[in-house]
Amino acid sequence: MKLTELGEDGILKLVRGMSGIADNDVSYIRLGESLLLLKIDGGAFSRTKMGFMTYYDVGWRTTVGALSDIYVKLGKPIALVSSITARRSLEVDDVINVARGVRDAGDYYGAPLIGGDLNEGDDDVIDIAVLGIAEREVGRKPMPGDSLVTVPLFGFNGLGFRLWNTANEDPAVKRGINMLRRPELPLNIYDTARKLGTCVTASIDSSDGLGRALHIMGENSRVVITRLPAPQEVIEAANRFSVSIEELVFNAGEEYLPIFAVRPSCLDEFLRLGMIEFAKVEEGRGVQYMGRELTYRGWEYFMN
Numbered sequence: 001m002k003l004t005e006l007g008e009d010g011i012l013k014l015v016r017g018m019s020g021i022a023d024n025d026v027s028y029i030r031l032g033e034s035l036l037l038l039k040i041d042g043g044a045f046s047r048t049k050m051g052f053m054t055y056y057d058v059g060w061r062t063t064v065g066a067l068s069d070i071y072v073k074l075g076k077p078i079a080l081v082s083s084i085t086a087r088r089s090l091e092v093d094d095v096i097n098v099a100r101g102v103r104d105a106g107d108y109y110g111a112p113l114i115g116g117d118l119n120e121g122d123d124d125v126i127d128i129a130v131l132g133i134a135e136r137e138v139g140r141k142p143m144p145g146d147s148l149v150t151v152p153l154f155g156f157n158g159l160g161f162r163l164w165n166t167a168n169e170d171p172a173v174k175r176g177i178n179m180l181r182r183p184e185l186p187l188n189i190y191d192t193a194r195k196l197g198t199c200v201t202a203s204i205d206s207s208d209g210l211g212r213a214l215h216i217m218g219e220n221s222r223v224v225i226t227r228l229p230a231p232q233e234v235i236e237a238a239n240r241f242s243v244s245i246e247e248l249v250f251n252a253g254e255e256y257l258p259i260f261a262v263r264p265s266c267l268d269e270f271l272r273l274g275m276i277e278f279a280k281v282e283e284g285r286g287v288q289y290m291g292r293e294l295t296y297r298g299w300e301y302f303m304n
Contacts, residue, residue, distance in 0.1 A: 025069040025204060028137050035134050037075040041066040042083075042127030049124075050180070052164050055094045057181045058126065059101020061254070064183045065207055066128040067109050068256040071190045072205040075134035077111035084118050085125040098126060109185060135194070141220045142202040142261030148223065148279035149270045151186055151257045153179075154210055155234030158248030163241060172237035183256045189273050190258070199266035206257045211250035211294060213259055214279070214287045222284030225294065229278045250294065 013023075029036040042062060049058050063080065070077045082102045086095055095118070103113045111130055142148065160176025167173045193200055204213045214223050228235075230249050238245040261281060262270055271277065287294040 024073075024139055026073050026075070026132075028134075035136070037070055037073060037132040037134050038129065039066050039069045039132070040127060040129040041069070042125065045124035045126070050161075050164065052168070052177055053181055055097040056101040056104075059098040059103075060105040060182055061101075061180070062126050063102045063105035063128050064109070064185060064256060065254070066130045067105070067111060068183075068185055068205045068207060070111075070130050070132040071109075071185055071187075072203045072258045073134060073138045074136075074190065074194045074200060074203070075132040076194075077106075077109060077130050077132040079114045080106050080111045080128055080130045081114060082116040082129075083127040084116070085121040085123070086118070087122065087124060088120055090124060102126075102128065109187070136198075138200060138203050140202050140204050140216055142217050142223070142281040144221055144281055144283045145264060146201055146221075146261040146281040147264060147267050147277045148214075148217070148259060148261055148281065149267070149275040149277050150206075150210075150229050150259045151189070151274065152229040152231055152276045152278075153257060154206070154228070154255060155230040155238065155245065155248040155252070157255050158252030159234065159237055159241075159243070161252055162243060162248075167241065170237065170240075172233050175233075180254060183254065185256060186258065189270075189275065192269070192273055193258075193260065196266055196269055199262050199269065200260050201263060202261040204259050206255040206259060207253060209251050209253035210255075210259070211287075212253075214250075214294065217259070217261065217281075218285060218287040220285065222282040223279050223287045224282055225279045225287065225289040227276070227278050229276060246289075 027038045029038060045058060067077055084095060084098060106113045156176035156179050159173045160180045163173045164177050168177060202217065204216060206213050217223055228249050230245065234248065235245055238248055267277060
């Protein structure tokens, strides 16, 4: 059987089943009274470095991708390490710039770079491992009655992916390009969410696309989308370039925006942070949008 027959999700389920690993975005380790979080993430430059990105951007973005999963689980990162595989034809400055991007992103988000590894290979690859701490475990299974909230910035990345080489002077496209190069995490939201105790019943970020994230949340409960979490600027750009707004919002990815399932009694606290309620959780399974099943799944390795 080929990898393309199972896809990333299918392969991960086999590995997790073989090892008894919980299905979550981070791994939890209980050490005495402390709860540690461990996250590793990475990718090959041939699949992740777009034409508008520098090597510094690749280091920054990959690091933020790993840090995002620590933060969305309401953890605090404390340190990170990196591993870089490079072709022998790569310039020294290119490797140094990747490392600088890793270091600077780690410093900015509270996880200093404390070590790493360098290897030779046939493709350029970067992996980031982050260690964090948390007060409690947070899974990916919302409860019926919960509301799903997020930051309403979806669609910019989709514009950047689609139009970076044809319409990069358009303000909405330019913003999408900048968000792809140097994604930013909403630390004020995470700081407040940690203080709200058990208000968050489940969480996930949108690294692989909002559609795929919602399908993961909808494996045990039914997610009913009530509004698109996209700003007017994106909607107008979608009309201007004749691009499907649903495709931009659900199927882009790498936004690294938090999706929280929150208890109804806590909803106002999150709305005051600038988040919006965009979906309800009900009994059942699946994801519903405008009266039909949502078929978008976002990015999945070996399938896209």
